[in-house]
Amino acid sequence: MHRLAIHIRELGDQLALCKRCGMCHAVCPVFAETGREADVARGKLALLDGLVDEMFTNPGGVFERLNRCLLCGSCAAICPRGVNVLEIFIKARIILVDFMGLSWRKKIILRGMLARPGSFDRKIRWMAAAQKIFNKPAEEHSGTSCARYFSPLLRSRHFVPLASAPFHSIQSSLNSPAGSSGIRAAFFTGCLIDKIFPNIARATVDSLKYHEVGIFLPESQGCCGMPAIAAGDMKTFIQLVRYNIEQFSEQDFDYLLTACATCTFAIKRIWPMMFPEDSDIKTKIDSIAEKTMDINQFLVSKTGVKPSVSQSNDAVSVTYHDPCHLKKSLGISDEPRIMIQANPDYSFKEMLEPDRCCGLGGSFNLQYYEISAKIGQRKIENIKVSEASVVTSGCPACMLQLSTMLSQAGSGVVVKHPVEIYAESITKWCNKPEGL
Template sequence: MADMKQLARLIKELEDQLVVCMRCGMCQAVCPLYAETGREADVARGKLALLEGLVQEMFKDPKGVNERLMRCLLCGSCSANCPSGVKVLDIFIRARAILTGYMGLHPLKKAVFRGMLARPQFFDRLMEWASRLQGIFVKPVDDLLGASCGRLLTPLGERHIKALAAPPFHMRVKPGSTSPRAAGLRVAFFVGCLIDKVFPNVGEAVMRTMEHHGVGVFLPEDFACCGIPALSSGDAAAFDKLVHYNLQRFAAEPFDFLITACATCTSTIKKLWPLMAWKLSLEAQEQVSAIAAKTMDVSQFLVDKVGVRQADTKSGDQKVLLTYHDPCHLKKSLGVASQPRTLLQANSRYRFKEMIEADWCCGMGGSFNLQHYGISASIGKRKRDNIVQSECETVATSCPACMLQMTDMLSQAGDRVQVKHAIEIYAESLP
């Protein structure tokens, strides 16, 4: 059970924000969940109405309220299109923390978030062992997309997944700090779990790009998760522990910007670390504000701070048709959409083509995909159809979670389309 004072404060903040919603229903048109289910309870307006009586409902039917609240991708499409500026994601995150504080955390989630994720070195060792043993449970199924599917008796269902990388990024690249050269800037690199354990090639592309541009890089030892899996399940305690851990790691060296190649990590550090920082010491709150202000997506850093520009190409030079999917956490949460496109067009080997609905959610939604795979896959299929309709051979994005979802959808459909990160495409163009 959470501290009652903390719960009361969260409820007060929640109520202050809830009154801003004028029930116009404009969030219906942009909610990917509502587009699939047509249920008012699934759209932001329906959930906000439910939360208005949260304190009463919490005592009557906490499980029911929690289940309805967890049916959300946290994509932020509603917030980004709300004429009243309702901070829907802040409200949902606070409400989940309130409910979990009141009901307690499910034992399985407790084991995962507090027993594993919030103990980064142990989590790393565990994942290293899992990568050695995964062949018992999964088998390769798609060479082009590098996807695997479950063998008999695995809980993966029909999913096509990316296997754990061996070795992970933290065993490929030495931690430490390099000095700024031509660019006169030093960045701290926040790697994130998925890039470390599933897409180390994306992390390597970041390192190669920084080296090419003469940007100094600080890579701390034993880096950890940004905390979003725990917080989106309402586990504020594990989230706080991870924020503390990261603050200590990134306080070790000075840097100009903190970069990530994961849209979800970027928006968590910039938006959710400050949102939940009120329980921390004043010193820690100041650290959180400072680090949030310096945090940016790697494409934003390269375009806005280093000056990367589109390649000057004659038509006909470019051979591979390429499109881009906007991760919700980058475009809708942070307003970053032009920079990744500039980065992609800096590689003259590719010809860029917009797909329709490039910023429609891919349906991943982190734990939403685990709990509601059927709906997640239906939303993902719409994304897959748009990619295929673009006739592109490669789809790029800026979030490893979106890469997982698009790989799953394209691989299951047997499509011959590669999924890459924008920084990989850019790094391919470097000498």
């Protein structure tokens, strides 16, 4: 308990910044649904202020209240005092897990699977092969599934199935020199893109090749560590960061690119935040974080992608959902829209509240499904009002939430990533699909 008290005191300076003004109430998606002070940043920060005392009597209760948060960063983005809410919440979860231990479920998923990239890949391949036994295509929307047998855990949920072939099995590695662009980029695929949305990885590689950017794709990569650190599991997080640093840091490249908003945010902001100055890999972490860039931002700012000057007569209407980790945490919102508008076969339509959280929040969706679904419902209504036939997002996690919620609503709106829309136009311009 002594060590715990020391760690909590370390958060004290940051907690003192919060003046309880309550501005975060207006933007917190969880508070909007529950109306509970304990669910908004101000309530949680007040709770942490008294954490040492409460820890003795009710550590599980404190952890539970801290977990009722999407880590969306909406509160941090609006906070006039610059309170680093996400850093406080993540560190507080680590402190509590350090004290209480990890639940057995999270141990199996995080330490038994995610922490071992090779074995994780094998297990996911088995699951992909076996999923048809347990899933059946959802009637409401092609491309999504629902459980074949009733399960209290899954109930009436829809979900996006695992890809039959993950991206790394189609493209095991790449190591090409910089072409006429003079740029060489490493590609961090990310778990969701590799295992559920390999088309996004294919579109990313096609786009980079089109712009003659040299690509480094290592044979193996691990998860960015975000699910582990969000669960307070520092041990798995450190293991994954070290694994990834080993795969990437020996190579020479100008940028490390990802098409996943959460991976970009994790590598750019969370990795440097969690490793102290005296860590043996701190220099490597800072260097990789500095080079890390979202694929939309890279293609627009470094290769000159621009909106198309013309538009097809039968252009398909498309809208865009801003992932919280891309817009609120990294300030990237124009570039994905430019990528979409670069394809003349689409006409862009802004939806209402495009940057309002979709409600997924990683494991929040599993733990607090009812709240997650309510938050997502508002997004689905906004998509419907836009009358777009396609909705895009720069985060595969948001794409999961949008796909499953649209499917449940019986909507035919298709979900894509902006780089997929852009790559479609490249294929057309080249008049020859470039296979991998």
